[in-house]
Amino acid sequence: MSIFLLxxxxxxxxxxxxxxxxIFLVMDVLPxxxxxxxxxxxxxxxxxxxxxxxxxxxxxxxxxxxSWVGGMLTGDLGxxxxxxxxxxxxxxxxxxxxxxxxxxxxxxxxxxxxxLGVYAxxxxxxxxxxxxxxLSQVGIAIPNFWFAILLILLFAVHLNWFSAGGFPGWSAGxxxxxxxLLLPAIALAVVQMAILARxxxxxxxxxxxxxxxxxxxxxxxxxxxxxWKHVLRxxxxxVVTIMGLQFxxxxxxxxxVENVFYLPGLGRLIFQSISNRDIVVVxxxxxxxxxxxxxxxxxxxxxxxxxxxxxxxGHQL
Amino acid sequence: MNTALAITRRxxxxxxxxxxxxxxxxVVLAAAVSLVWTPYPPNQMDIPRKLAPPSALHWLGTDxxxxxxxxxxLAGAQASIAVGVIAVSIGLIAGTALGLWAAARRGAVEELVxxxxxxxxxFPAIIMAIMLTAVFGPGLVNSIIAIGIFNIxxxxxxxxxxxxxxxxxxxVLAARASGKGRLLISLEHVLPNIVSVIIVQATIQxxxxxxxxxxxxxxxxxxxxxxxxxxxxxxxxxMLMFQAPRLAIxxxxxxxxAVFGLNLLGDGLRDLLDPRLxxxx
Numbered sequence: 007m008s009i010f011l012l013x014x015x016x017x018x019x020x021x022x023x024x025x026x027x028x029i030f031l032v033m034d035v036l037p038x039x040x041x042x043x044x045x046x047x048x049x050x051x052x053x054x055x056x057x058x059x060x061x062x063x064x065x066x067x068x069x070x071x072x073s074w075v076g077g078m079l080t081g082d083l084g085x086x087x088x089x090x091x092x093x094x095x096x097x098x099x100x101x102x103x104x105x106x107x108x109x110x111x112x113x114x115x116x117x118x119x120x121x122l123g124v125y126a127x128x129x130x131x132x133x134x135x136x137x138x139x140x141l142s143q144v145g146i147a148i149p150n151f152w153f154a155i156l157l158i159l160l161f162a163v164h165l166n167w168f169s170a171g172g173f174p175g176w177s178a179g180x181x182x183x184x185x186x187l188l189l190p191a192i193a194l195a196v197v198q199m200a201i202l203a204r205x206x207x208x209x210x211x212x213x214x215x216x217x218x219x220x221x222x223x224x225x226x227x228x229x230x231x232x233x234w235k236h237v238l239r240x241x242x243x244x245v246v247t248i249m250g251l252q253f254x255x256x257x258x259x260x261x262x263v264e265n266v267f268y269l270p271g272l273g274r275l276i277f278q279s280i281s282n283r284d285i286v287v288v289x290x291x292x293x294x295x296x297x298x299x300x301x302x303x304x305x306x307x308x309x310x311x312x313x314x315x316x317x318x319x320g321h322q323l
Numbered sequence: 324m325n326t327a328l329a330i331t332r333r334x335x336x337x338x339x340x341x342x343x344x345x346x347x348x349x350v351v352l353a354a355a356v357s358l359v360w361t362p363y364p365p366n367q368m369d370i371p372r373k374l375a376p377p378s379a380l381h382w383l384g385t386d387x388x389x390x391x392x393x394x395x396x397l398a399g400a401q402a403s404i405a406v407g408v409i410a411v412s413i414g415l416i417a418g419t420a421l422g423l424w425a426a427a428r429r430g431a432v433e434e435l436v437x438x439x440x441x442x443x444x445x446f447p448a449i450i451m452a453i454m455l456t457a458v459f460g461p462g463l464v465n466s467i468i469a470i471g472i473f474n475i476x477x478x479x480x481x482x483x484x485x486x487x488x489x490x491x492x493x494x495v496l497a498a499r500a501s502g503k504g505r506l507l508i509s510l511e512h513v514l515p516n517i518v519s520v521i522i523v524q525a526t527i528q529x530x531x532x533x534x535x536x537x538x539x540x541x542x543x544x545x546x547x548x549x550x551x552x553x554x555x556x557x558x559x560x561x562m563l564m565f566q567a568p569r570l571a572i573x574x575x576x577x578x579x580x581a582v583f584g585l586n587l588l589g590d591g592l593r594d595l596l597d598p599r600l601x602x603x604x
Contacts, residue, residue: 017438017441021438021441021442021445024442025442025445025446029454032454032455032458033454033457033458036458037458043458143583143586143587143590144579144583146582146583146586147530147579147580147582147583147586148575148579148582149534149537149538149557149575149578149579149582150538151537151538151541151557152537152557152571152574152575152578152579153575155557155560155561155564155571155575156572156575158564159564159568159571159572163564163565163568251444254444254445254447255447257447257450258447258448258449258450261449261450261453261542262449262538262541262542265541265542266561276453277542279457280453280456280457280544283457285457285458288453288454288457289457292450292453292454295450296445296446296450299444299445299446299447300445303441303444303445
């Protein structure tokens with residue numbers, strides 16, 4: 007393994023630990039008495055004391071932190087105060103909605119954005135380019151949750167092609183479940199697609215000016231082959247970087263869009279838990295989402311090595 | 324005077340800048356005007372006229388409580404502008420200071436600032452706001468803090484990268500040779516040379532802050548009643564989208580106009596301030 011990867015792995019682990027400390031401080035230590043926060047200011051002291059004991063709040067913060075981290079590593083997150091069921095089971099159940107949603111959305115984003123970006127760059131300053139750029143400018147400005155509402159208005163209210171929300175569960179069959187995730191995935195993808203298409207276009211335009219492109223054309227390769235095989239591979243590094251950052255936005259977007267479509271995913275769970283003052287669930291889901299974002303960024307760095315072989319030999323980005 | 328006029332003329336000949344400036348000004352104007360005048364008091368209910376379609380009395384109709392939509396939209400601009408200005412200022416001031424420090428010191432300080440930036444990026448504004456809301460309750464201040472904190476690494480990275488390029492220039496070497504310290508060089512030479520990049524980024528972050536505020540208010544975590552906000556109007560409008568779709572459409576258009584305008588303004592400014600970039604865009 008190269009020095010670059012080892013360094014990146016160490017940073018990843020340290021960042022994860024720091025994130026867990028920060029989340030623990032803000033959501034466990036800072037509120038003073040989480041049991042009071044959960045039960046409300048008017049709760050009887052006995053009930054607060056009992057809940058504090060159940061949550062282990064009578065133990066010192068360091069012990070609570072270590073037991074929380076230990077629980078996360080072993081998959082035992084305790085019981086949800088509002089749902090009275092194991093938090094890990096609750097999260098696993100909700101991830102069956104959120105993870106496919108994020109993956110469908112990211113796939114849509116990547117495929118459409120790279121195609122549109124390369125198309126626009128190949129037609130630099132012509133009608134196709136101007137059209138893609140103008141559309142992307144509009145796409146960036148549209149709030150994803152508003153676009154989601156517009157999609158519901160068009161496809162559910164007027165055309166009746168999709169339901170306005172809800173999720174039948176994967177047990178109802180693959181297609182019905184996938185169908186209920188399609189509109190949310192499109193709503194999530196549009197903004198990211200618009201941003202990524204612009205980045206792809208800029209990056210491809212930059213690579214198109216390189217000498218090796220002229221050489222490839224001079225040795226007889228077709229314009230299409232040069233564009234898709236040589237130029238795109240070299241233009242992908244900034245595109246992959248932005249995709250990594252976009253994943254964070256996508257996860258944040260999931261929280262909002264799941265609420266628009268009433269999808270029982272992590273976003274809805276976190277939101278319901280805030281309403282229920284179930285601060286322990288909020289803390290665990292926030293940690294999971296932050297860890298997801300960091301893991302994706304780490305994977306993006308690994309992808310650099312695959313895309314740019316120079317990194318294998320210790321070159322820095 | 325003539326130079327200023329010539330610059331303004333040149334700027335307004337740039338389509339992105341011109342359209343962006345007009346749209347952004349419209350939003351700022353709406354917020355400013357709503358402080359002193361709205362067709363009706365934004366929170367004045369008129370139940371007999373609830374869900375009234377657009378008419379001469381109510382230009383954009385009324386909502387489910389009979390409140391005037393035009394007045395609510397005008398007043399809703401206040402929350403967006405306030406969050407944008409304060410959250411971007413937090414990010415700009417703290418982020419630029421950190422970025423300048425990193426560029427001036429390099430080495431361990433630079434590494435620390437960059438790793439901190441990476442770390443903050445793992446917490447999108449909405450996740451940060453959820454953490455703060457779960458502990459302290461929903462509200463405008465918490466959403467401003469959350470969006471502001473998320474803006475810090477954006478400016479820190481930008482300032483550090485642009486600052487590093489300036490530190491490599493001969494005039495900085497000359498300043499160092501004349502005995503100026505790092506702080507003075509950062510403030511007198513580095514900052515003025517990167518201010519245009521920061522302004523462009525601030526415009527784009529302003530747009531992002533408006534989007535984030537709308538999302539948080541839509542979820543009920545941001546602006547709280549009775550202060551009108553576009554995000555909350557969208558939430559209320561969604562409930563009634565079968566009866567009155569315009570309630571779910573109009574606030575979204577307001578957000579989109581603001582964000583579209585600010586993004587175009589940022590693009591235009593970038594082209595005008597750094598014409599070398601134009602050919603790549």
